[in-house]
Amino acid sequence: xxxxxxxxxxxxxxxxxxxxxxxxxxxxxxxxxxxxxxxxxxxxxxxxxxxxxxxxxxxxxxxxxxxxxxxxxxxxxxxxxxxxxxxxxxxxxxxxxxxxxxxxxxxxxxxxxxxxxxxxxxxxxxxxxxxxxxxxxxxxxxxxxxxxxxxxxxxxxxxxxxxxxxxxxxxxxxxxxxxxxxxxxxxxxxxxxxxxxxxxxxxxxxxxxxxxxxxxxxxxxxxxxxxxxxx
Numbered sequence: 001x002x003x004x005x006x007x008x009x010x011x012x013x014x015x016x017x018x019x020x021x022x023x024x025x026x027x028x029x030x031x032x033x034x035x036x037x038x039x040x041x042x043x044x045x046x047x048x049x050x051x052x053x054x055x056x057x058x059x060x061x062x063x064x065x066x067x068x069x070x071x072x073x074x075x076x077x078x079x080x081x082x083x084x085x086x087x088x089x090x091x092x093x094x095x096x097x098x099x100x101x102x103x104x105x106x107x108x109x110x111x112x113x114x115x116x117x118x119x120x121x122x123x124x125x126x127x128x129x130x131x132x133x134x135x136x137x138x139x140x141x142x143x144x145x146x147x148x149x150x151x152x153x154x155x156x157x158x159x160x161x162x163x164x165x166x167x168x169x170x171x172x173x174x175x176x177x178x179x180x181x182x183x184x185x186x187x188x189x190x191x192x193x194x195x196x197x198x199x200x201x202x203x204x205x206x207x208x209x210x211x212x213x214x215x216x217x218x219x220x221x222x223x224x225x226x227x228x229x230x231x
Contacts, residue, residue, distance in 0.1 A: 021193025025056025050076025141168025
């Protein structure tokens with residue numbers, strides 16, 4: 001059964017909760033970043049919060065991260081492009097020009113397998129960390145100041161909320177321009193990708209962690225509890 005929103009309790013975990021965003025087919029770089037921090041596949045939990053695919057050289061490796069214990073992937077706008085092309089909402093040419101050519105080089109059986117896997121991805125997650133923090137994970141944006149209330153709209157199939165989750169930038173633009181943004185009232189912290197930054201940007205209890213792979217070569221891999229402690 002498809003779950004558009006995850007609710008995960010890691011409070012009994014003895015490992016770390018790690019998060020990265022917008023890998024964009026740079027899985028070799030992600031592997032190196034995980035190795036550098038001593039990633040323990042049996043203990044640590046990793047979230048990739050959207051845009052695993054397109055632009056980079058290893059988009060085909062995304063299947064290594066879907067439905068694997070201890071690894072969670074969320075849907076971003078690039079994962080949604082494949083269905084949008086099939087529905088006629090965007091053109092194949094537009095997708096190819098935005099890094100999606102790898103997908104159309106696959107044979108039909110492989111394309112269908114990738115399409116099913118990517119369509120099955122949830123849009124958001126609420127997580128209790130190993131140190132009992134309440135955090136949110138979502139690709140792009142949240143409308144309003146209550147994460148779980150917003151997730152309720154996603155669970156009920158609200159198209160506008162789904163698009164905000166995958167494509168929104170209102171909160172990011174306000175944060176970058178120095179305007180006040182409301183705290184997400186029901187969580188300790190929320191992590192976003194989608195909006196490229198030279199270095200992770202934190203305003204209030206929101207952090208944007210897309211540091212521009214594959215062009216920058218920089219993988220930002222966050223230890224969530226350590227990040228909150230240092231803030």
